[in-house]
Amino acid sequence: MTSSPLFFILLCVCIKICSADHQNLQDFCPTATTTKQTIFVNGFPCKDPSNITASDFKSSKMNGSGDTDNFLRSAVTIVTAADFPGLNTLGLSVARTDLEVDGMVVLHSHPRATETLFVYKGVVLAGFLDTQNQLFQTKIREGDVFVFPRGLPHFCVNVGFEVATLYSVLNSQNPGEVSISGAYLEPDKDMLHKLVNNYI
Numbered sequence: 001m002t003s004s005p006l007f008f009i010l011l012c013v014c015i016k017i018c019s020a021d022h023q024n025l026q027d028f029c030p031t032a033t034t035t036k037q038t039i040f041v042n043g044f045p046c047k048d049p050s051n052i053t054a055s056d057f058k059s060s061k062m063n064g065s066g067d068t069d070n071f072l073r074s075a076v077t078i079v080t081a082a083d084f085p086g087l088n089t090l091g092l093s094v095a096r097t098d099l100e101v102d103g104m105v106v107l108h109s110h111p112r113a114t115e116t117l118f119v120y121k122g123v124v125l126a127g128f129l130d131t132q133n134q135l136f137q138t139k140i141r142e143g144d145v146f147v148f149p150r151g152l153p154h155f156c157v158n159v160g161f162e163v164a165t166l167y168s169v170l171n172s173q174n175p176g177e178v179s180i181s182g183a184y185l186e187p188d189k190d191m192l193h194k195l196v197n198n199y200i
């Protein structure tokens with residue numbers, strides 16, 4: 001019977017995922033990327049139905065590691081309906097995160113989406129802050145999933161000894177990003193590490 005709570009959690013996540021953006025009124029509506037936008041709607045206008053092909057529902061944008069040659073030794077590739085036509089009106093985005101050893105994604109939030117973070121490779125410390133400023137963080141490993149509730153500031157740090165690869169699903173076709181650390185200070189890596197290490 002241990003699978004019942006898990007099933008319930010998965011069901012809740014699925015209901016949440018399916019209900020975040022506005023409900024779809026047709027099977028699909030791949031983004032019309034070539035036509036000049038003359039009307040402005042909540043989302044993107046649909047492609048001419050006679051021109052829709054399977055390639056509208058495929059993306060190769062996460063097929064390789066992002067460029068981690070930077071100060072934070074990390075790369076996030078987020079693919080929204082703007083970059084992946086098939087996602088338009090479906091209420092989902094996907095992302096890939098690559099973290100070198102000690103690499104990190106600093107505090108940020110997505111105002112319109114909950115994010116599930118799946119570890120494909122590596123050991124990562126992931127956490128978020130709630131509206132009471134309480135920190136919830138834990139180490140996640142290959143095969144684990146962590147969830148960042150909608151709108152709450154979150155981060156992740158590679159605390160393992162190899163490169164980490166993570167994939168996310170977000171329940172909005174346009175999750176948005178508010179970068180909290182960058183808003184008022186340049187991220188100081190040593191300080192962030194001390195902060196994180198104090199909590200481990």
Ligand SMILES: *[C@@H]1O[C@H](CO)[C@@H](O)[C@H](O)[C@H]1NC(C)=O
Binds near residue numbers: 034048051
């Ligand atoms: C549909 O595809 C054809 C052939 O690729 C192209 O010539 C035409 O402009 C497209 N129509 C629209 C509305 O995008």
Ligand SMILES: *[C@@H]1O[C@H](CO)[C@@H](O)[C@H](O)[C@H]1NC(C)=O
Binds near residue numbers: 060061063064
């Ligand atoms: C990833 O996708 C790009 C663009 O479609 C393609 O050029 C590249 O060969 C792909 N890389 C791999 C490893 O499949």
